[in-house]
Amino acid sequence: MRQAVPDRTVPDPAAPDPAVPDPAAPDPVDARLGSRLAELRAEHGWSLGELAERSGVSRSTLSRAERAETSPTAALLNRLCHVYGRTMSQLLSEVEAEPAPVLRAAEQQVWTDRTSGFVRRSVSPPHGGLRGELVEGRLSTGADIAYDRPPVPGLEQHIWVLDGSLAVTAEGTEHLLDAGDCLRLRVWGPTRFRCAGPEGTRYVLAVVRP
Template sequence: MDTAADERLAERLAELRVERGWTLEELAQRADVSRSTLSRVERSEVSPTAALLGRLCAVYGRSMSRLLAEVEAAPARLVRAADQRIWRDEATGYVRRSVSPPHGSLRAEVIEGLLPAGADIAYDKPDDTGREHHLWVLDGLLSMTVDGTEHLLEAGDCLRFTAETSRFHCPGPTGARYALVVVEP
């Protein structure tokens, strides 16, 4: 994301908290994240990691893609590769491309994920929204843990799941590239 998008994301996260009437302390308890980290994220002093965004999205009851779409203009019918939103998690090296951005009238979205060898991302805040996920590994090897059950996926494998918790781990020796289709209930 660019600097302006980072600032819009920070503003949107602060708006979501205020809309619910929560203090930073209340959000920190709900998301199990330090108050100071949340404050720095909301002031756009630091970019949130994928894991932190996952925790906040779980607390706010929305997918990460929907949150990121809320800070962008409404998507066009055709989204050229050069115009697809890319978000990077500097802490893990994870790259997330919103191939078909979510839209209020649509129930599905397509995401491309690039996870470098050794990267490990846990989404440990329960997602009770009933979202259906279809994860299709395009290249590499991906260890996917869903609600405590590990699945080792190779290129071509597809895992369908609804999850309370999940963990993406790329054991290497090369990175993993996958497509993730998220379907809202």
């Protein structure tokens, strides 16, 4: 009786290990975000060129963001939110499953702008029937983010600093906030968020849509 010969095939060292994530694969959040951006453009019936004209963002950058070939910056998302008439929290919530009434800390979506060093935790994302949102922001040392327009004109914001120092510029005036300070404003034009201390800063941003 002929005996079965054991398989002595030598694994190809160049073959990818299925147990190891592909570093070239897009971040799952970026992939879902890119798909949603493409859906929004299609819903409006705009070409990449038309969206580029409306947003001031190049066609190539828009295309790469929709295909998740690059991680979009906060400034880029802010411009697109302005065009589509939604807040950043709304946009990010749309790439999640149906929102739950209770969001545990481990379930809160965290998004990182790798370019500026801005980390954004959606503590209380938009929910049906509610106008308010709650966001935790973290800026690393030296981080500086400028938004050339509000996502929604007249957006109400309450900025409460928890740790460190934060400089917020609105309507040409810079407000220096230390831990415990709160700035209240309606946003009509450009704004700027800057880490103003030697260490990182952490703050809460409460947003109320008009």
